[in-house]
Amino acid sequence: MAQHIIAIDQGTTSTRAIVFDHDGRIVSQGNREHRQILPRAGWVEHDPEEIWTNARLVVGEALSQADITRHDIAAVGLTNQRETTIVWDRATGEPIHPAIVWQDTRTQPMVDALAHDGGVDRFRDITGLPLATYFSATKIAWILDHVPGARDAAESGELAFGTPDTWLAWKLTDGAVHVTDVTNASRTLLMDLRTLEWSDEMLNMLNIPRALLPEIRSSSEVYGHVGGHSLLREVPIAGIIGDQQAATFGQAAFHEGESKGTYGTGAFLLVNTGYEPVRSDHGLLTTVAYQLGGGRPHYALEGSIAVTGALVQWLRDNFGTIQEAGDIEALAATVPDNGGAYIVPAFSGLFAPYWRPDARGTVTGLTQYVTKAHLARAVLEATAFQTRDVVRAGEADAGVPLRALNVDGGMTSNELLMQFLADVLGIDIVRPAITETTALGAAYCAGLAVGFWADQDEVRDQWHEARRWHATMPRRESERLYRNWRKAVARSLDWVDEDVEG
Numbered sequence: 001m002a003q004h005i006i007a008i009d010q011g012t013t014s015t016r017a018i019v020f021d022h023d024g025r026i027v028s029q030g031n032r033e034h035r036q037i038l039p040r041a042g043w044v045e046h047d048p049e050e051i052w053t054n055a056r057l058v059v060g061e062a063l064s065q066a067d068i069t070r071h072d073i074a075a076v077g078l079t080n081q082r083e084t085t086i087v088w089d090r091a092t093g094e095p096i097h098p099a100i101v102w103q104d105t106r107t108q109p110m111v112d113a114l115a116h117d118g119g120v121d122r123f124r125d126i127t128g129l130p131l132a133t134y135f136s137a138t139k140i141a142w143i144l145d146h147v148p149g150a151r152d153a154a155e156s157g158e159l160a161f162g163t164p165d166t167w168l169a170w171k172l173t174d175g176a177v178h179v180t181d182v183t184n185a186s187r188t189l190l191m192d193l194r195t196l197e198w199s200d201e202m203l204n205m206l207n208i209p210r211a212l213l214p215e216i217r218s219s220s221e222v223y224g225h226v227g228g229h230s231l232l233r234e235v236p237i238a239g240i241i242g243d244q245q246a247a248t249f250g251q252a253a254f255h256e257g258e259s260k261g262t263y264g265t266g267a268f269l270l271v272n273t274g275y276e277p278v279r280s281d282h283g284l285l286t287t288v289a290y291q292l293g294g295g296r297p298h299y300a301l302e303g304s305i306a307v308t309g310a311l312v313q314w315l316r317d318n319f320g321t322i323q324e325a326g327d328i329e330a331l332a333a334t335v336p337d338n339g340g341a342y343i344v345p346a347f348s349g350l351f352a353p354y355w356r357p358d359a360r361g362t363v364t365g366l367t368q369y370v371t372k373a374h375l376a377r378a379v380l381e382a383t384a385f386q387t388r389d390v391v392r393a394g395e396a397d398a399g400v401p402l403r404a405l406n407v408d409g410g411m412t413s414n415e416l417l418m419q420f421l422a423d424v425l426g427i428d429i430v431r432p433a434i435t436e437t438t439a440l441g442a443a444y445c446a447g448l449a450v451g452f453w454a455d456q457d458e459v460r461d462q463w464h465e466a467r468r469w470h471a472t473m474p475r476r477e478s479e480r481l482y483r484n485w486r487k488a489v490a491r492s493l494d495w496v497d498e499d500v501e502g
Contacts, residue, residue: 002074005447006062006232007439008055010080010164011243012101012265013313015051017058018439019066019073022452024462026436027068030061037098042105042348045098048086051164052171060231070232075222075450076172077239077442079246080164082187085139087150087161087212093175096147096159100139103266103306103348107138108357114138114205120355126202128186128193128277128286130355133348134304136163137189137206144208157211163187165240166214172237174227180214182297183242186288191216193277193286196297218291219245220445239445241290243438244268244302249290249445250437251406252460254298259394259402262438263411265313266351267305267383269390271398272298282393283353292448292456301397303352303390307345308383309411314345315379321372329414332377339374340365342488343382350492353393360495364488380417384424385485391425404428408437415469423473424482433464 004027009016016031032054037045063069083102088095100106111131115122120130129135140161144151153159162170166180185191185198190208192199198213217223219241226232241249244262248270251260256274261267270289277286277299289300307314312325322328342364344350349357363375395401404427411417412431422429434440447453471478 002072004066004068004072005075005077005443005452006059006073007077007079007442007446008059008168009243009439009442010051010055010078010168012081015054015058016439017055017062018436018443019062019068020440020443024434024440024444024459026434028062028066030058030065032058044101044104044348046084046101048088048095048099048167051099052168055168056230063231070235073232073235074452075236075238075446076226076232077241077444077446078165078168078237079241079243079438079442080168080184082163082184082242082244083134083136084163085136085143085161086164086167087140087143087159088167090158090160090175093171096150097143099164100143102134104139105133105348105357107133107142110138110141111357123189123202124279124286126192126199127189128279129189131189132355133357134351135187135189137202137208140208140212141206154212155209159212160214161212162214165242169223169237169240172226172230172232173224174229176227177224177237178214179217179223179240181217181219181240181242182288182291183219183245184240185216187242193288193299196288196291218293218295220290220292220449222449236450237446238449239442239447241442241445244270245287245289245300246441246445247408247438248272248300248441250439250441251408251432252463253406254456254460260406260408260437261387263308263383263407263409265308265310267308267387269303269387269394269405270300271394272300274298278397280393280397282396283355284390284393284397285352290445292445301394303394305386305390306349306351307347308386310347311343311345311379311382315376321376326413328376328379329416331373332380333416335371335373335377338378338381339370340367341370341374341378342485343375343378344488344492345382346492350489352390354389354489356493358494358496359492362488362492364491365484380414381420383411383417384421385482387421388424388482402427404430406430406432408432408435418469419472422469422471423478426471426475426478429469430465431467433466
């Protein structure tokens with residue numbers, strides 16, 4: 001009997017494959033970064049073929065490291081950067097345009113035109129989402145409008161759309177499976193949150209042919225089997241779930257009121273709201289948390305922060321202030337505070353709870369006293385301040401304060417940041433024993449579908465706390481710092497007053 005599950009975690013900056021055992025422990029992993037293609041200001045692209053190549057490589061690395069074969073793998077789980085948009089030719093399997101990444105803002109003129117009649121919340125009752133460049137729908141429309149012949153080909157059924165989960169499922173099955181799950185579909189701006197089907201109203205509004213779209217399925221079922229040219233051939237693909245929902249599932253936040261925060265390229269806070277979608281009046285997103293097989297879907301409120309770990313990479317790559325991303329903690333720890341400097345990383349506008357595409361990144365509070373160490377600290381503190389913005393919105397929607405926050409993702413290894421996060425929020429921050437909860441959540445979805453794990457209770461029993469941070473900063477001081485952050489945010493607004501499409 002196969003004793004392992006493999007999860008392919010296709011993220012914004014890298015693709016990894018992680019092998020888990022029955023206790024939910026990491027056995028082995030492979031990881032490859034891919035290029036961030038930046039053709040012009042506000043545009044962010046990936047090469048889908050590079051992502052596919054990397055996916056095959058990391059699977060091979062993970063299997064080799066564990067000294068196992070496909071016969072030892074019970075199922076494959078897929079998790080992915082959501083909203084990133086790929087359109088390809090069904091006959092050749094070749095993309096017709098680079099992937100347009102979730103951070104990309106080129107479709108702002110389209111969003112503005114749609115919002116002119118009814119505002120940004122025009123379709124929130126259908127989709128749970130505001131109008132924003134963040135979501136897939138306007139990216140699809142842009143590709144159909146700008147690639148010669150694409151619209152006609154789409155209408156005749158010659159093209160396929162998918163976020164990276166759909167792309168990888170298609171490639172793994174040699175084109176036999178064109179599916180997505182409810183969590184990814186709920187981020188396209190095209191799915192009806194209540195029926196879990198593509199909305200005719202949204203398709204007509206965006207002029208997107210239904211023939212282009214994948215079939216919407218649950219997050220945990222057998223969709224098909226890996227094709228004959230893969231190291232995983234004949235292994236069932238049995239879990240598909242968007243990365244932030246996967247992390248929520250990996251944190252075993254199965255019940256109403258349970259929450260998690262994931263800190264990677266961006267940061268994403270989700271609160272499970274149970275079986276009914278809850279409309280946010282404070283800038284959060286209503287989304288699907290997960291659906292197991294034919295069961296009822298669970299919904300969530302989500303606060304999406306575009307830039308957290310990406311700000312550390314920016315400091316590393318654009319300025320050479322640090323050699324490796326992990327070096328930032330030691331540099332920031334050489335000073336006791338930010339020296340009065342604040343960085344608002346609105347590289348693609350501000351996401352939740354502001355939804356201000358006109359915002360741009362700012363550095364405020366500079367004096368001659370400020371050093372690179374103060375700026376390093378300001379980079380980390382920006383993540384905590386943005387989290388507080390989202391937590392305040394969530395508390396306003398829910399009507400109750402957050403008591404603690406379970407966290408995961410690469411940035412949670414930064415203990416200076418975790419302590420500052422506890423201080424700014426004034427609550428406990430809890431890190432689990434396994435912080436790769438995104439891949440773990442996808443593995444759980446796949447394993448539950450094939451009986452590798454019996455039920456969610458067995459999964460919950462595997463969650464263990466590894467570290468907890470308590471707030472130690474005087475509340476008066478944390479409030480002063482947050483007031484200054486709000487001033488900095490105000491100064492980042494109203495920067496864009498031109499056609500971003502050029």
